[in-house]
Amino acid sequence: MPALERESAKLVGERIAGLRNERGLLQHELAKEINVSRELISEWECGDRLPDVNSWIKLATFFEVSCDYICGASTHRVFKGRSFSDKLDINRLNEKGVDMLFEFYHMLLRREEFVKNTDK
Secondary structure, three states: OOHHHHHHHHHHHHHHHHHHHHOOOOHHHHHHHHOOOHHHHHHHHHOOOOOOHHHHHHHHHHHOOOHHHHHOOOOOOOOOHHHHHHHOOHHHOOHHHHHHHHHHHHHHHHOHHHOOOOOO
């Protein structure tokens, strides 16, 4: 794994472990909640492996945070998981559809006209 990817994986692992610990969950309990193995949770948290797209969405939805927060691109957890996910059935999308959805989301974030001004 390249050094940059290793650093990213380490940060992702720290975020996942932190969120899991905040909820008071053990690795096997989180694994059951998002339908993956306990070993996979351990690999993510140790920074040995990154979640796939579907797991990323499950983690964000379960913890009610943005995918950007989990990957370390943002320090803000602002994601209204329940209200947003109730309106958008991501499970109906195939992998290509999920990728396009995230590309569109990131395109919107790059355009000032679509982003809230939080400067005070």
